[in-house]
Amino acid sequence: MTGPYVMDVTESFRSWPEPQFSYRRPLAVVLIPGAFLFFLAEAVVDAFRLHSGWVSAGVVICVVVYAATYLFAIWQGLRVSRVSRVLLVLVLTVCPVAIASMMNASDLTYLTYAIVTALLLLPPVAGTVYGVAATLAELMATNIAHGAPDWRGGLVLIVMTVAMLSVRGFARQTDELALAREEIKMLAVAEERARVARDLHDVLGHSLTTITVKAGLTRRILESSGDVERALEQVHDVERLSRLALTEIRATVSGYRKVSLPAEIAGAKAALTAAGISAELPQAVDDVPGELQEPFGYVLREGVTNVIRHSGASRCWIRLGQSWIEITDNGTSKSTVDSGNGLSGLRERLAKVGGRLTAARGGEGGFVLRAEVSAS
Structure with a gap:
């Protein structure tokens, strides 16, 4: 199978970034998606109500593994390697398929959690393809088993795919906004440092140059003529300039300095x-x-x-x-x-x-x- 669509999927995996996420809301990350796991209880109830023996035990094991893997994928999936992410999606695919094979083809609707995980852990194009493929698989399986496709279950899967794709886009925009805010803060700090360095250079460069010239003039006056009064005038100027420079430095650091x-x-x-x-x-x-x-x-x-x-x-x-x-x-x-x-x-x-x-x-x-x- 070749074509532009397959090329898009291949390119999506090639540009697949390494995990570099950090959760700031750990409870929300697990508890909110995990709250929807109660739908799996229906599979356990049906297993004990309609079946017995190994079927009930097999369904319970699949549900437990399915729920645990799903919670782990939501909690730590973005921090593991690419191969581990693919394995998590595979496990989450096998569990509902096993449940459906033991009980009813309509139970492929439980692929909902696998779709959520695929859209979270895989590249966007690959996750979307997985969601569409899971929907088609559910429709085909129910059509073979019951003589008619389960459109209700298929609609659930396709709606979940679209919804999760939208949520992923929103989450990405939120992360980008948070990163942009951090970058703005860093740029603001760098700009403030540059301003202080620039202003201090201007203040100290001019003030120290003038003070040096005044001090040299005082020395020459004392060496040549001994005119103490004139020398004292220069010393007073040096003192005034030093105080002025100190005031300007304080104003520069605080950001209130204005040049006239x-x-x-x-x-x-x-x-x-x-x-x-x-x-x-x-x-x-x-x-x-x-x-x-x-x-x-x-x-x-x-x-x-x-x-x-x-x-x-x-x-x-x-x-x-x-x-x-x-x-x-x-x-x-x-x-x-x-x-x-x-x-x-x-x-x-x-x-x-x-x-x-x-x-x-x-x-x-x-x-x-x-x-x-x-x-x-």
Whole structure:
């Protein structure tokens, strides 16, 4: 027998996943399906009422084995190997066939439990084929034994097949939803870690650079002129910056930190001046939309930090437009444009507002850092 349908069954087995399920509701898994086993009591009653001796004993044994195997399949079936699952379905097939052969062909209706197990343990296509085959077998057997097919029993089997197929699909969707929720939680944790790492880099990088510059300036003042009052001013600035950095770190960790573009411009002017770098800065930020002021503030902070630490520049130009910001210097550093944590973090921030970041050498030396957001 060949054809597309057989190929579908074969492919279904080839893609049959290994068991990887964990039950979160063990009582419901066993008790609810197991509650329907009381229908098997009718087979035992009929065996003692209509038969005696070995037939009654054989039916009782088959019912006990059938019920026990069914409960085991429901409870542990998805955790055993593929071969074991097939064996469980075979045992559950043999038991009702044996009962029907000892008593009545209509008892093949008890294949209901085997169909449930097949749809649970086998691939979907294979389970569906099993359900249809069991229904046809019941109709053919009753037709041979009684002269007419037992349509009532066949309807029970086919309805059970369709119902269990639907339940399986619903259960799979439920499992996928649970996995999706777990993945969302993991992604949220990863995103929060990335945010904290990115913000701490921006806060500490800029603050420590400014503190280092201020401390160096204090040392040079004391070494060259001994101007204690001027040196004390720088020390006070270092103390203020340290406290500010500590406050920003706490706000970053708690997720309440917000960057102000005007404050970053003022901070950039103070840091560049302390580093001995002449700066041209924008006078106002009113033209910049509110949703862009925070990412532009981060760009300004990172750009100025890099100018102070790496460029060796004497001048720095900061230009600002409605949808862009650019930091340029006349540095002489021969280092290559770096795409480390700072610039990577800026790209992530700008991507959230539909912007992009470019960093390259300027035409006459130095570096140009530009952030631009496309107009919507």
